[in-house]
Amino acid sequence: MLALAKSPETAAMNQLREKNNLSTTARWALSSAFAATGKSEIAKQIINGAPTAIQTYRELSYTYGSELRDQAMILENLVLTGNSNAAIQVAQEVSQKLSSGSWYGTQSVAYGLMAMAKFAGKNQLGGEFSFTYNHNGKGNTLKSTAAIAQVTLPAKSATNSFSIKNNGKTPLFVRLILRGQPVVGQLNDKAVASNLNMSVQYKTTKGAPLDPARLTQGTDFIAEITISNPGSLGKKL
Known part of the structure; x- marks a missing residue:
């Protein structure tokens, strides 16, 4: 908080940096504090080799943490330090958790939304984007200035191939949506329960x-x- 307020406790941050038993979340948080004060190289050194995957957990007291909150903190750090490739992967994981319908505390949801907002702000669309896609050997190029472009691909056979190439500098996020009706017995009529x-x-x-x-x-x-x-x-x- 002090680092964000441009009044960092540099001495305390340096002392904390020397500790060898910091948790994964603490390393990412400390790194973000250094990044917020303009010390990006030190920030990158602190998280060198630190994992971005967090095991599922719920803390119902003390810091009220969760894997969503921790990954949101990691995403915020990756945006601050300019690690775009890693940020894209973590942003997808945070997005999936936010839209999963699972219960998360107010703090976790707030952290997740703030991190996604900062990620989106860093990757704003700038004018037109273009990509080329190939479906079963047939190539097409699509250009658009909208935030989303949708293409309907008929699946007439059991085997289909699809590839996509980004022709511009704007990051593209590809989502494949499959729709259909299973034949009788295909799902073996198994009972499925999710959270209930x-x-x-x-x-x-x-x-x-x-x-x-x-x-x-x-x-x-x-x-x-x-x-x-x-x-x-x-x-x-």
Whole structure:
């Protein structure tokens, strides 16, 4: 905070820099502090060899940290130090977490949004961008001044090939969206649960257990549906 306010405690920062037992997050945070004061070379030395991947965790007290918050701090550092290639990868991971629907604390979401805003500000579109794509041997070039360009690619066979080349200096982010309807039995009708568990009990109108496979048309029955959140923050619905 002091570094961002242009009043850095340089002596304390240098003392912290000499410690060999700093956590990964602390290294990235200290590096950002040096970068904010214009000491980019020192900032890069501190994070030399530091990982950008953070194991999933939730801290429900003290610093209220999470892997999203820590990766957002890393992304902010990569933007500050001008490491564009690494920043793109981390930005994609942060974006996926923000849009995943998973629960994150206010601090984590705020860090994530601020880091993405700084990343986007550093990679603003400048006029026209152009790229060439090749689909199953057929090449096409597309130019646009909009933020997003969409191309519909028909998939008429089981095997398809696709490649893309950026013709300009503006970074491109490619997303492949597949749409279709699976044939009957393709998914093996497996039950899938994501962050929620659901159980169903079938009973007669008098409360006795009932096998749904033996139901005949017109039979009255009761279906008791229980939905629960297996996470530590969830409540039974």
